[in-house]
Amino acid sequence: MTFKDHFSARSPDYARYRPRYPAGLFDWLAERAPATALAWDVATGSGQAAVELAARFDRVVATDASAAQLASAAARPGVEYRHEPAERSSLDDASADLVTVAQALHWFDHRAFFAEAARVLRPGGVLAVWCYETFTTEPALDAVVGHFYHDVIGAWWPPERRWIETGYADLALPFPRLQPPDFELAIDWALDDLVGYLGTWSAVARYRADRGDDPLPAVRAALAAAWGDPSEARRVRWPLKLHTCRKPSPGAVV
Numbered sequence: 001m002t003f004k005d006h007f008s009a010r011s012p013d014y015a016r017y018r019p020r021y022p023a024g025l026f027d028w029l030a031e032r033a034p035a036t037a038l039a040w041d042v043a044t045g046s047g048q049a050a051v052e053l054a055a056r057f058d059r060v061v062a063t064d065a066s067a068a069q070l071a072s073a074a075a076r077p078g079v080e081y082r083h084e085p086a087e088r089s090s091l092d093d094a095s096a097d098l099v100t101v102a103q104a105l106h107w108f109d110h111r112a113f114f115a116e117a118a119r120v121l122r123p124g125g126v127l128a129v130w131c132y133e134t135f136t137t138e139p140a141l142d143a144v145v146g147h148f149y150h151d152v153i154g155a156w157w158p159p160e161r162r163w164i165e166t167g168y169a170d171l172a173l174p175f176p177r178l179q180p181p182d183f184e185l186a187i188d189w190a191l192d193d194l195v196g197y198l199g200t201w202s203a204v205a206r207y208r209a210d211r212g213d214d215p216l217p218a219v220r221a222a223l224a225a226a227w228g229d230p231s232e233a234r235r236v237r238w239p240l241k242l243h244t245c246r247k248p249s250p251g252a253v254v
Contacts, residue, residue, distance in 0.1 A: 017196040019185045019238065020048055021102065025130075030056040032178060032244070033097040034124035040096045042086045042113075043104035047073035053100065054078040061096075063089055087112035094122045101129040105171075106163035114174040123249040127175065131164050132185055132238035137194075140226040141234065148198070148219045156206040167241030175245035183240040191230035195220045 026049075030036055036057045041050040044062035051074050053060045063084040064070050070081050084090060086101070086108045099117045101108075117127050134149055136142055163171075189197070198204065199216055207215055224230060 017200050018048065019187050021052060021185060022183050025183045026052045026056055029098055029128050033126050035097045038096045039098040039100065040091055040120060042099060042101045044073060045069050049100055049102040050079045051076045061091060087116055089116060089120060091120045093119055096120045097122060097125050099127045103131050105129045106160040118174055118247060121247045123247060125247045126244060128244045130240055130242040131168055132240050133164050135236045135238045137234050137236045141223060144222045144226060152215055153203040153207050156203040158202055168243055171243055173243060173245040175247050178244040178246055180242045180244050183242060185238040185240055187236050188233040189236050190233055191223060191227050194236065
């Protein structure tokens with residue numbers, strides 16, 4: 001499989017502007033895992049999920065196919081970063097209690113990755129994948145962002161984006177599902193924080209490469225007109241779409 005790299009060129013921005021996941025998500029996953037010896041965070045990016053997992057697991061192996069992303073990842077005791085594709089890891093058979101994929105499964109060869117996750121997970125281990133789409137804040141700002149998303153950069157979204165837009169609704173997981181609670185990402189951002197986040201979108205990178213210009217100044221101006229004081233924080237929210245399953249133990253009835 002050819003690695004589709006839409007993010008390496010702006011790895012520091014990705015590390016700075018991508019929203020953090022709620023602590024309750026990782027608490028819930030740690031409680032469902034059969035043990036807390038090892039978690040594998042796949043396509044870790046800037047290490048946001050890996051750092052949270054390290055507060056709950058003895059050891060975290062965080063892998064990514066992008067060396068540039070790993071160079072910007074947050075260092076933390078207990079987290080080992082490895083430059084590896086999702087479909088071919090160096091982890092031992094039946095070694096992980098938990099496998100996580102945050103906002104990245106849509107880039108994978110699903111069949112190959114699920115086979116790899118099945119190899120790496122111990123019996124009873126949990127696979128968790130999640131994503132989030134566009135955010136909401138205030139109606140006037142949401143209208144500007146919606147126009148930018150659909151009408152300005154819409155043609156530059158890669159086809160894999162459909163998985164995000166449906167919240168992985170049609171995803172066939174390899175093991176019996178668990179029923180998770182609802183989680184939400186939320187953060188208070190000033191205007192330039194929100195615009196910085198928009199700059200991490202894969203469609204923005206593709207737009208720049210194809211057209212040779214930057215769509216962000218125009219959308220920043222439109223947002224500024226509805227924002228007021230650009231240093232004033234606005235609450236930004238994303239619903240989190242979480243899908244989880246458990247690898248059966250030998251002899252288990254499922």
